[in-house]
Amino acid sequence: MIQAFIFDLDGVITDTAKFHFIAWQKLAQRLGFDIDHEFNEKLKGVGRMDSLNLILQHGGISLTEAEKENEAARKNDEYVELIADMNASDLLPGAREALEAIHAAGLKTGLASASKNAPAILARLGISDLFDTVVDARFVINGKPDPEIFLKGAAQLNLSVTECIGIEDAVAGLQSIKDAGMYAIGIGDPAVLTLADTVIDGLHQFDLKHYI
Structure with missing residues (x-):
């Protein structure tokens, strides 16, 4: 019996990928190279430091750990500035309705996001109260594709993994x-999201009765 749905944030609830891309692109350009949208697809669902390492590898750049921390912090500051004006209009179609339907059915919701800014984003979107638990990069040792973040989400909801469904738009997620x-719902292209048990275009296609 399904008791909860655990959502990824970016690309599922809202789309901050464009802001991440701008901030990562600025970082790459500071280091003397560029990244494009095609490369940016490799960063979907990947944590900050892992993304930085992929970008540095792409540019053939080697940095000390201290330099990496500095660049990652600077990137995050620029990203936070970019998302400062987010509001409820930035919710993807069907997101609020899906969350409200789950709660109306007496089920639980969790968030499993690689972003340390997830709580602030939920607040700006006006949906903090629609989540029973939030697990982000601050609370896990291993980022996606490691299962830790979804395992922790289920644990914090006091549920087994078989009682939860995960919703993601990225292969790593x-x-x-x-x-x-867990059972997995993919958001996006079925040809890409082959690991998903079922794939929909977005939460505007989410129909709770199909899963409970």
């Missing part, structure tokens, strides 16, 4: 869900 032992 779906790997995390499946390795956690």
